[in-house]
Amino acid sequence: MIVLNGGSSSGKSGIVRCLQAVLPDPWLAFGTDTLVEAMPASLQTSDGGIEFAADGAVIVGPEFRALEAAWIEGVAAMGRAGARVVVDEVFLGGADSQRRWQKALGELRVLWVGVRCDGTVAADREVARGDRVTGMAASQADVVHQGVVYDLEVDTTHTESMECARTIAASVE
DSSP, X not given: OEEEEOOTTSSHHHHXXXXXXXXXXXXXXXXXXXXXXXXXXXXXXXTTSEEEOTTSOEEEOHHHHHHHHHHHHHHHHHHHTTOOEEEEEOOTTTHHHHHHHHHHHTTSOOEEEEEEOOHHHHHHHHHHHOSSOTTHHHHHTTGGGTTOOOSEEEEOSSXXXXXXXXXXXXXXX
16 A cells, blocks of 8 residues: 655646556555545535635535545555555645544555645646646645655655656555
8 A cells, every 4th residue: 555645736646647657566546536526516515525715725524524434444445455555645634634544554554655845836736737726735735744654755846756656666666
């Protein structure tokens, strides 16, 4: 299991695609975006679900947390069943978010990877993407790493996804 944590537009998804290309065995990719897209639209408009504020803040409620917990357990079950899994995450709660994953993953072998990117660079990427609320990248760039312990960190500010993926792959092999 590889868990990548970084703010919005930090380059995690690109690294995941490159990892799938360079790792010798097949790896499944799951991300928090997958979880959000799988939820009913009503959870994106209710206090209990997930809200994206105009300033880029992300607010999650109890219904979101319940579904997220089930999703994390499901991803962990795939790992226990023998699947190789790369998780593309945004630890909005910093260390608390990591603890939720650690509890679910238990004794599985996990490589914890911090994906850092300068907030200004991530914000520029966010604008270029056009599919994010402006401000998410800048607001998440540092907060997602607070109190999180990593085995490895990469920085996409000036490093391409493939080079980051090769660095991560070298730690897996």
